Amino acid sequence: MHTLDLTPGRIGAFARCLLASGMALLAALIMPERAMAAAEYKIVTASDKGTYYAIGKDLAKFVAPDADVQLEVMATSGSAANVKLLRYEPGVKLAVVQADVFQAFVDRAGSGNNEAAAMVRPLRVILPLYNTEIHYIVRADSPLNYIHDIKDAKINGGLVGSGAALITHTLYRMMFSGPMPEAQASFMSNEEALVKLISDKSVDVVVVAAGQPAPLIANMRPEAQKFIKLLKFDPDHPASKTALGTYTPAKMLAASYPNLLSEDFTTISVGAFLVTYDYNLKDTISHMARFGRSLCQNFSRLQADGHPKWREVSLKLPELGNGWTYFGPTARELRACNVVMKKRCSAEERILGLCN
Template identity: 75%
Template sequence: MKLPLIPVFAVLAAALLAPCSWAAAMPEYKIVTASEKGTYFAIGRDLAKFVAPDAGFSLEVLPTSGSAANVKLMRYEPGVKMAVVQADVYQAFLDKAAGGNPEAAAIIKPLRVILPLYNTEIHYIVRADSELNYLHDIKDARINGGLVGSGAALITHTLYRMMFNGPMAEDKASFLSNEEALVKLIGDKSVDVVVVAAGQPAPLIANMKPEAQKFIKLLKFDPTHASAQAALNVYAPAKVLTSNYPNLLTEDFTTISVGAFLVTYDYNLKDTVESFGRLGKSLCQNFSRLQAEGHPKWREVDLSLPKLAPGWTYYPPTTYQLRNCVVKKVKKCSAEERILGLCG
């Protein structure tokens, strides 16, 4: 007896297509960043859009409280394969590990650097009528450094200690989100300074309307001031540009900044190693797109992989690809070239 043709074809199709569908399934990775309104989140989103597809995996961008939390999530949270981390936070874990802290050692020693990113500017926001004008004026101010676990909180307290030779008084410190702190800054005035660590243009500040000038201003950093000298061993001066905050600024000024890094774990499983090899290749191939279409901070990123500080180590699978990277420049096509089909 002959079998009906349709069921036979259906069985054959199922047998042929099922393995292909399974083989085509892409690994699902996660990257931890910071607030959804911050630059780290934008960097993660750019990696998910422009880099991950050619690397053969999907990338979910997770908002977090910031760098300190990211280090722990990178180490222990299932599915998290990458993190954006502030340089001083990474170094703080290394220092604690070197000092004999077993928890810090267990967290930081297996982590590896994929790529140095850019300097993150630290924005110190005060009320427009505040008598404070420089970072060295904030000694007795009530300061919000951001959520516990954030890079902003660490830099706020580390920089304060460096500048004023001692810790911030507990009754002067708060750990609210940027949004909550800004409400208190302007509302009940229970906060005098709000610290926002984000590469410029920081969305939270850049999206403010011109009326904001009536309520807030940004503090300047004087690298020649005596209180600044210790800080300059860890942090670097940075120029805040009027063009990044046209609704708020009338002139450029100097603030302080800290480096940001893209990090991962020292994976050795074959599939993961291969994925990260493709990641390095895709970073190279899509770097021009990142700079042209991604967050403006990508224009400050360099794929040359400079020498790292003692205790820091690059991740070999991505390093191999990036060391051999030749970035293709994106050529802008003229109308005539498009018409002739010469823009391939």
């Protein structure tokens, strides 16, 4: 007959073994459920060398995991394409969209365009993001110095479906009271257009819409100063004033492009929004609400470790224009987040009993 060794050492070892077995069993029970709960979503952005793409990567890294979402970041031709993809492409649950592109769909829906109405009416805003700076790039020896100088230039606005293309043509129409002549317009990628700008000079102006620092420009070497320069925006020029109802003057910082700029100057910008669809499925609503909660909880990480543009973002939800609506489940989480942030107090205040 065997006797049970109940010495303290044996009891401790047995307890540790039991605890380890229990934890392993608990993990086996819990982890598969969490893995099964993770939803596979996509976010559509713009070029993989642009700021929208970087914003998507930050959301995938810092926000999606705590929302039980596996978020795939998709490069696209830009905002106009993103509206269509969000509306019709399976798995696409989030999009970064320029304000003027969204408004263009709203306006056309309001004027009776059924296709525009079908695309934009079910879309909802999660959060206003930041202003996207518009970079007008010309050759270093170009006689052009301001955006209002480009009337007769050959201009590349980016790919069809991109926000930059819409900005380029909308701004041109506003500033010069008519559409850009087809002979002056091209729709190449930024990279292809920059090559044309420098090599065969078949392009005079390349328009890049991206929050600074735009990787495509920020990664240029110091020698780039010999080949290109950026145009300024003069808000006081008569041609510029008509654009100020839709677009906003912004400061282009030399710190954003130290290899290209020696001083700050004024450019023009447009707002960007994080957008989703008006989902009504219980599981999707649950994950989107968690996404909003995680956005609140990880916002400081986004601002500290994400793209510099996150430092210009606020979680406050300002009033939107006509035809724009917030998505209820995420809006509730973000408004609750703002209440919590207002009530948050310091350690000293807690010690003194000054916190409710």
